[in-house]
Amino acid sequence: MQKTALYKALGVAFGAFLVTACANNGDLEEGAGSAMTATEQQATEATESATTAVESASLQGQSLASDATNAAQQALLDITTFYFDFDQSSIKSESRAALSAHGAYLAANAGAKVVLEGHADERGTPEYNIALGERRAIAVRDFLLLKGASASQIKVVSFGEEKPAAMGDSESAWSKNRRVEIKYQSR
Amino acid sequence: MVNRVVVMLLLWVSCVAQAELVIEVTQGRQSALPIAVVPFEWTGALALPEDISAIVNNDLGSSGYFRTLDPALMLDKPVYPAEVAYVDWQRLKQDYIVVGRISPAEQGYAVEFHVLDVHSQLELVHHRVKGNGNQLRDLAHYISDFIFKELTGIPGVFSTKMVYVTTNRERSRFNLNFADADGAREQLIFRSDEPILSPAWSPDGQKVAYVSFENGQSEIFFQELATGKREKVVAFDGSNSAPSFSPDGTRLAFVHSSSGNPDIYVMDLNTRQTQRLTKHYGIDTEPQWMADGRHILFTSSRAGGPQIYKLDSVDRSVSRVTFEGRYNARARMTADGRKMVFVHGNGDRFHIASQDMESGRVRILSRDTNLDESPSVAPNGSMVIYAATEKERSILAAVSVDGEVKFRLPSRYGDVREPAWSPILN
Numbered sequence: 001m002q003k004t005a006l007y008k009a010l011g012v013a014f015g016a017f018l019v020t021a022c023a024n025n026g027d028l029e030e031g032a033g034s035a036m037t038a039t040e041q042q043a044t045e046a047t048e049s050a051t052t053a054v055e056s057a058s059l060q061g062q063s064l065a066s067d068a069t070n071a072a073q074q075a076l077l078d079i080t081t082f083y084f085d086f087d088q089s090s091i092k093s094e095s096r097a098a099l100s101a102h103g104a105y106l107a108a109n110a111g112a113k114v115v116l117e118g119h120a121d122e123r124g125t126p127e128y129n130i131a132l133g134e135r136r137a138i139a140v141r142d143f144l145l146l147k148g149a150s151a152s153q154i155k156v157v158s159f160g161e162e163k164p165a166a167m168g169d170s171e172s173a174w175s176k177n178r179r180v181e182i183k184y185q186s187r
Numbered sequence: 188m189v190n191r192v193v194v195m196l197l198l199w200v201s202c203v204a205q206a207e208l209v210i211e212v213t214q215g216r217q218s219a220l221p222i223a224v225v226p227f228e229w230t231g232a233l234a235l236p237e238d239i240s241a242i243v244n245n246d247l248g249s250s251g252y253f254r255t256l257d258p259a260l261m262l263d264k265p266v267y268p269a270e271v272a273y274v275d276w277q278r279l280k281q282d283y284i285v286v287g288r289i290s291p292a293e294q295g296y297a298v299e300f301h302v303l304d305v306h307s308q309l310e311l312v313h314h315r316v317k318g319n320g321n322q323l324r325d326l327a328h329y330i331s332d333f334i335f336k337e338l339t340g341i342p343g344v345f346s347t348k349m350v351y352v353t354t355n356r357e358r359s360r361f362n363l364n365f366a367d368a369d370g371a372r373e374q375l376i377f378r379s380d381e382p383i384l385s386p387a388w389s390p391d392g393q394k395v396a397y398v399s400f401e402n403g404q405s406e407i408f409f410q411e412l413a414t415g416k417r418e419k420v421v422a423f424d425g426s427n428s429a430p431s432f433s434p435d436g437t438r439l440a441f442v443h444s445s446s447g448n449p450d451i452y453v454m455d456l457n458t459r460q461t462q463r464l465t466k467h468y469g470i471d472t473e474p475q476w477m478a479d480g481r482h483i484l485f486t487s488s489r490a491g492g493p494q495i496y497k498l499d500s501v502d503r504s505v506s507r508v509t510f511e512g513r514y515n516a517r518a519r520m521t522a523d524g525r526k527m528v529f530v531h532g533n534g535d536r537f538h539i540a541s542q543d544m545e546s547g548r549v550r551i552l553s554r555d556t557n558l559d560e561s562p563s564v565a566p567n568g569s570m571v572i573y574a575a576t577e578k579e580r581s582i583l584a585a586v587s588v589d590g591e592v593k594f595r596l597p598s599r600y601g602d603v604r605e606p607a608w609s610p611i612l613n
Contacts, residue, residue: 126605127517131488
């Protein structure tokens with residue numbers, strides 16, 4: 001019993017020594033310390049990209065093409081406008097189900113063609129907003145490609161802030177204008 | 188009855204087609220010079236279609252450098268220097284007085300005018316200028332430029348032009364318009380059902396470049412102003428936008444993006460060879476040549492949000508120029524190269540700001556308008572014209588680079604956007 005307590009105390013002390021030694025190392029050799037940090041960052045990034053890959057693999061596993069004809073899928077296909085946050089081009093989680101349905105539809109219908117129209121709200125400069133609208137449309141395109149659509153089925157055009165869906169200078173109008181519209185050229 | 192309907196229809200059509208911009212000065216300079224432009228004498232038989240001295244009066248007043256005197260308050264209307272009773276003008280607290288006469292000349296008009304110093308009682312200017320029958324407004328702007336240069340030492344820009352885009356509420360019609368710098372004599376030079384943006388003048392003032400979506404994607408066109416001749420110049424697959432002529436007019440900087448990665452390119456306008464200048468995963472856009480013909484200012488999201496950077500077109504090195512605030516974009520330089528004017532965003536507020544290129548000091552110029560964009564600097568570096576949002580409509584407004592003078596150019600119809608001020612034209 002006493003022995004155990006002693007070992008424990010020793011263990012704690014040894015652990016503390018190790019921590020101190022490590023900290024000392026970092027203090028003494030700044031270069032080595034920051035190199036370690038960089039390695040840590042790389043490790044984190046690697047983990048992050050691995051996570052993304054796993055996610056995409058699991059998403060690919062849900063074979064939507066097979067039941068793309070049912071009513072629920074049809075309802076999803078009726079959703080053709082997808083919204084974005086200010087100065088952002090990442091696809092919102094609420095857009096994923098409908099976009100997956102469009103991707104599956106394109107994959108199942110090789111003759112179908114779409115134009116993805118990217119838009120931005122009126123804040124900021126017209127040219128930067130052209131770029132932002134294009135980024136949004138490209139994000140949608142990449143998502144559709146991931147779902148099995150082919151690049152030749154998709155054309156991207158950005159109108160920036162030139163064609164707002166709603167007029168007005170408040171967030172309620174702006175949130176409707178930061179969007180990508182899927183327009184079918186042929187079904 | 189039918190005639191009346193036709194006339195009303197014509198009036199309506201002209202209203203729809205024209206923005207009809209009229210300058211409203213909202214803030215003048217504290218140190219504005221008091222000047223009295225006495226109505227010029229006209230010795231011809233029929234009334235003149237334009238009131239030259241009233242246009243001169245309006246030009247000088249709207250510049251913010253002068254405080255003009257309402258002719259109704261004048262005690263006397265002299266037309267020759269010898270007729271000027273200086274004591275009266277001193278009592279009216281005037282520094283300068285302009286008198287003149289318009290006479291019929293061969294196929295047009297001749298204007299002779301004098302600028303007199305009320306205090307020293309000296310004649311500073313005695314000048315004569317002729318123009319043809321359609322040039323009354325040109326004659327007036329010439330006189331304004333002459334007086335402005337003489338009294339301020341700065342070249343006047345009253346004879347310059349601007350191009351801008353007007354649209355309807357539904358965004359189903361886009362007009363590229365050409366007008367005098369005071370908004371008068373607007374002409375529609377290109378019309379489309381699809382967006383038009385980013386008009387840019389060639390340095391010689393002979394043509395404008397702009398982005399048009401008429402073919403379903405953004406492409407860059409040139410249009411000769413004298414002939415209306417159009418040419419499609421940049422139409423690579425993807426997006427092509429933000430044209431900017433080099434100071435010598437031989438190269439065009441622009442933005443091209445094929446897969447969501449816009450970068451800055453330069454085209455040699457003689458050989459039509461294109462070079463890519465930036466290669467970054469961020470958004471690179473809005474290139475603007477600096478006066479040295481080597482450096483290009485541009486907007487990039489490479490640090491997260493949009494900031495302004497300077498690119499060396501020879502060695503391709505890039506350095507960051509703006510650091511204050513989260514949104515800085517669309518840089519334009521003043522003619523003397525001392526100040527950069529740009530869009531500065533903070534939360535939901537977007538204003539025109541200037542940055543001193545030496546000290547880096549930033550100053551917001553346009554606090555009383557919002558969602559400001561598309562600044563374009565007058566060729567003499569005095570004023571910046573820009574688009575702002577007012578009551579859910581887009582209007583043009585202007586502010587002096589020192590922030591002291593402000594005016595608006597509201598239109599009666601639709602939205603007015605994307606102004607581009609011409610170079611000084613000869």
